[in-house]
Amino acid sequence: MALKSSTAIEAFRNEKFLSSRDARSLRILAEYHEPASRFARYAVDDTIVFLGSARLLSRHEARRRLKQAREQGGDLEQARMMVEMSKYYEAARELARRLTLWSKQLAGEKRRFVVCTGGGPGIMEAANRGASEAKGINVGLTIAIPIEEFDNRYVTRELSFHFHYFFMRKFWFSYLAKAVLVFPGGFGTLDELTELLTLLQTRKMSKPLPIVLFGRDYWREVIDFEAMIRYGTIGRDDLKLFFETDSVDEAYDYIVERLERYALERKGATL
Numbered sequence: 001m002a003l004k005s006s007t008a009i010e011a012f013r014n015e016k017f018l019s020s021r022d023a024r025s026l027r028i029l030a031e032y033h034e035p036a037s038r039f040a041r042y043a044v045d046d047t048i049v050f051l052g053s054a055r056l057l058s059r060h061e062a063r064r065r066l067k068q069a070r071e072q073g074g075d076l077e078q079a080r081m082m083v084e085m086s087k088y089y090e091a092a093r094e095l096a097r098r099l100t101l102w103s104k105q106l107a108g109e110k111r112r113f114v115v116c117t118g119g120g121p122g123i124m125e126a127a128n129r130g131a132s133e134a135k136g137i138n139v140g141l142t143i144a145i146p147i148e149e150f151d152n153r154y155v156t157r158e159l160s161f162h163f164h165y166f167f168m169r170k171f172w173f174s175y176l177a178k179a180v181l182v183f184p185g186g187f188g189t190l191d192e193l194t195e196l197l198t199l200l201q202t203r204k205m206s207k208p209l210p211i212v213l214f215g216r217d218y219w220r221e222v223i224d225f226e227a228m229i230r231y232g233t234i235g236r237d238d239l240k241l242f243f244e245t246d247s248v249d250e251a252y253d254y255i256v257e258r259l260e261r262y263a264l265e266r267k268g269a270t271l
Contacts, residue, residue, distance in 0.1 A: 031168040035161050039176070042158060046263065047116035047139060047176040048099055048255065050092055051192050052123025052183030052214075054150075058093075062086040088183045088215060089126040091248050095181060096130030096138075098252050104136060106264075113178060113259060114139055118169075119160060121150045123183045128154035141169050170195060178263040179255045180211045182242075184218040200241050201234075210258035211242040212251050219244065 017023055039045075057065065062083040069079040096115045103113040115131035117124035119140025131138035132154040140155030142162045163169040174196060182193050193213075199205040213219045228234045245251050 028165060028168060031163055031165055032171070035172055038159065038161075042137065043111050044114050044137075044139065044159065045176065046112055046178045047114050048096075048103075049173055049177045049180045050096060050115065050117045050123060050127035050183070051173075051180065051185060051189050052088065052092060052126075053185040053189060054118075054120045054122040054124060055186070056085050056089045056122040056126075056184070057082050058089050058126070059083070059086040062089075085184065089123060091214060091251075092123045092126040092181070092183055093130040093133075094248050095251055096127040097134045098130075098248075099255065100131045100134035100136035100138070102252075102256055104134070111137060113263075114159075116141065116173070116176070117155075118142065118173075118188075119152055119155055119162075121152060123185065125152045125154060127181075128152055132156075141172055143169050174199065174205065177209060178207070179259055180209065181251060181255070182211065182213050184215045184222075190223075197238075197241055201238055208258065208262040210255055210262075212254060213242050213244045214246070214251055216244050216246050 011017060018026065062079075062085070065074075066076075066079040066083050068074060069076050099113065100115055103111075106112050114137060115127050116139035117127045119128075119142035124140070128138050128140060137156040137159060138154070139159045140152060140161065142152075142160065143166060144162055144164050161169075161172070163172075170192060173192065177196075180196060182189065193211075196205075196209070196211060200209060200211075225234070225239060229236055229239075243251075243254050245254070
């Protein structure tokens with residue numbers, strides 16, 4: 001009979017192995033199964049995803065920084081731009097609040113359409129904040145990257161996730177999404193938006209997924225869709241994959257109408 005070594009470590013407790021290259025597949029699976037178990041526990045089957053810049057500020061904070069820049073000799077041009085861009089923070093906050101209130105009143109449904117963000121500051125904080133103000137649970141899919149610490153205190157604690165792999169985080173964005181609102185953002189937002197548009201364009205995503213581009217001037221300047229059509233890299237019909245607006249009311253009405261038409265009878269994720 002073999003004697004048990006006092007230094008033996010079961011494989012699933014071996015942190016050195018679990019952090020190694022050889023265990024990468026296990027780490028990837030963990031970022032699928034652990035979130036899946038929590039989503040099931042809290043009955044989250046359908047989400048409304050908010051995407052946008054982590055750098056945008058609330059109107060109150062943007063005005064405070066403008067005042068500080070005036071008094072202390074800061075970058076006034078940038079501070080004024082942040083005040084102008086704060087309209088998108090407030091719009092995301094209000095849309096998340098209204099959509100959460102609408103979802104909560106759906107007859108016979110619990111937590112039907114849950115606000116989901118990347119769990120960071122900026123537009124993400126705004127949407128989690130709006131959902132929290134409507135007393136709704138909400139999701140934060142945070143990515144672990146070496147940047148300054150932030151505190152998005154509006155994410156529901158039990159539904160706050162931290163991912164190592166970007167692609168697993170994006171999987172959870174798209175897998176449960178029944179609608180997506182995309183606010184002005186940088187490289188990360190562009191990455192998330194174009195991946196969703198690609199999935200719809202190539203019909204790898206079979207479910208109807210309304211996408212709202214919020215902020216016409218920003219998006220038309222940052223992405224020249226007409227140039228892409230002119231150069232033949234996309235077709236005119238591809239512009240039907242999204243809806244552009246600057247209006248909270250228009251965005252709300254569009255999302256609610258599409259969800260009532262396509263998603264209320266399609267509970268659960270479909271790709």
